[in-house]
Amino acid sequence: MELFPDECKAVLQALRGALIEALGAVGVDPSRPQQVARKLGLHRNLTWKVSKIVTSTDAFAAVPHVPGTTGVEILLKALKAAGVPEPTLARIRSARQDFERLMHRHAGDRATLELVASSFVPEARRTEALLQARRDAFRGNSAIWGVQARVLLTVNILLPNAEDPSRVDLALINGVIDLRRLKPDLAWSLFRRQVWDADGTTTVATGQPIDPACGEDEVPLLRGFCTPDLPELSIQCRESELLYELPAGPVGRTGELTCIYGSVIRSLGSQHADADETVCEVGTNLKTPVELMQSDLLVHESLGWAMNPRAALYSQLEGRPVLGRNRRMSTRLTLESDVHELGRGLDTMATPHVPRYRELLAYTFEQLGWDASEFRGFRLMLSHPPIPAVAMLSMDLAPD
Numbered sequence: 001m002e003l004f005p006d007e008c009k010a011v012l013q014a015l016r017g018a019l020i021e022a023l024g025a026v027g028v029d030p031s032r033p034q035q036v037a038r039k040l041g042l043h044r045n046l047t048w049k050v051s052k053i054v055t056s057t058d059a060f061a062a063v064p065h066v067p068g069t070t071g072v073e074i075l076l077k078a079l080k081a082a083g084v085p086e087p088t089l090a091r092i093r094s095a096r097q098d099f100e101r102l103m104h105r106h107a108g109d110r111a112t113l114e115l116v117a118s119s120f121v122p123e124a125r126r127t128e129a130l131l132q133a134r135r136d137a138f139r140g141n142s143a144i145w146g147v148q149a150r151v152l153l154t155v156n157i158l159l160p161n162a163e164d165p166s167r168v169d170l171a172l173i174n175g176v177i178d179l180r181r182l183k184p185d186l187a188w189s190l191f192r193r194q195v196w197d198a199d200g201t202t203t204v205a206t207g208q209p210i211d212p213a214c215g216e217d218e219v220p221l222l223r224g225f226c227t228p229d230l231p232e233l234s235i236q237c238r239e240s241e242l243l244y245e246l247p248a249g250p251v252g253r254t255g256e257l258t259c260i261y262g263s264v265i266r267s268l269g270s271q272h273a274d275a276d277e278t279v280c281e282v283g284t285n286l287k288t289p290v291e292l293m294q295s296d297l298l299v300h301e302s303l304g305w306a307m308n309p310r311a312a313l314y315s316q317l318e319g320r321p322v323l324g325r326n327r328r329m330s331t332r333l334t335l336e337s338d339v340h341e342l343g344r345g346l347d348t349m350a351t352p353h354v355p356r357y358r359e360l361l362a363y364t365f366e367q368l369g370w371d372a373s374e375f376r377g378f379r380l381m382l383s384h385p386p387i388p389a390v391a392m393l394s395m396d397l398a399p400d
Contacts, residue, residue, distance in 0.1 A: 004106045012059035015095035030054040040078040063117035127336045134384040141289040146183030149176045154284040157298045167267045175260035191244040207263035220263040227257040273397040286389040293382040298375040305398040316388040342377035
């Protein structure tokens with residue numbers, strides 16, 4: 001059986017060649033679909049598709065634009081009326097039939113064929129298709145799970161430990177901005193807290209609340225930045241993780257809420273690599289349908305090894321391990337975004353997506369007694385991130 005890439009290119013180039021010959025016989029410019037529409041008396045949507053096929057040199061990128069069987073018959077009728085020779089029309093009809101066979105042989109249906117073809121297009125076009133697929137998935141997941149949010153926020157702040165500078169403290173801020181329940185009687189796990197070692201073994205992430213008014217046994221909310229009437233979250237402590245759950249409540253905009261918490265974990269790990277630990281990782285769990293994920297990293301100027309973070313995205317389907325060195329690379333998902341260095345201090349950390357964001361960071365640094373001007377910021381943005389997944393920022397530890 002012929003391989004898909006070769007067969008797809010042969011079929012699309014045959015269709016493209018036949019269309020070029022037909023439009024040439026009519027005397028119209030295929031790059032001007034409105035002119036073609038006027039000349040042949042066709043709808044602009046159909047002539048736009050034909051133009052995309054004819055002007056594209058990439059067979060895979062042309063696949064979504066191939067008209068359906070009915071559309072091709074309408075086109076053939078108009079071309080025949082315009083005087084295009086029958087052998088040329090037969091070539092178009094034959095190429096469209098080959099396209100149908102290609103679809104059934106390699107994909108089974110049109111939607112799947114377009115997905116398969118999209119994996120062969122250049123990066124920019126593939127990214128565009130991926131983003132559209134994730135937007136569609138966001139709408140579908142919102143309907144399925146009955147919840148959605150505008151922004152998922154994660155901030156990780158790294159600083160040498162005061163008592164043992166060879167180790168690192170981690171301050172963590174997590175938040176969901178403008179979360180809506182879409183179904184009644186829906187409780188939802190907002191945040192999942194855990195730490196892991198090089199083997200992927202997870203334990204509960206314990207820490208001190210950033211807000212001094214918050215008790216050790218409470219959800220460490222930053223209440224000044226949460227919805228004023230935020231309902232009480234329940235805490236579920238499992239063997240290897242801590243969950244903060246939102247109870248059922250009003251649906252739609254009347255029940256829209258923002259929830260942000262923050263804590264600091266002292267002496268989380270060593271700055272230096274050893275036989276077991278070579279990488280420092282911080283992850284954002286993607287469990288809720290959101291329009292945008294913003295993951296910020298602020299690194300103290302003394303931690304030179306952490307100044308080149310790299311990003312990766314891993315699937316959490318089927319419960320396969322994605323933490324530590326035992327993760328399977330087959331769980332890695334396409335990530336179109338890069339980590340961007342923002343500069344030093346809070347003035348560089350501005351964002352239009354999180355209200356009072358600079359104030360939130362200033363409050364955090366004030367409570368921790370840290371000087372924000374000594375920190376350099378990095379940011380990873382992800383539009384309509386897939387779920388369930390984890391977005392990871394990784395840094396190589398300093399040599400021992």
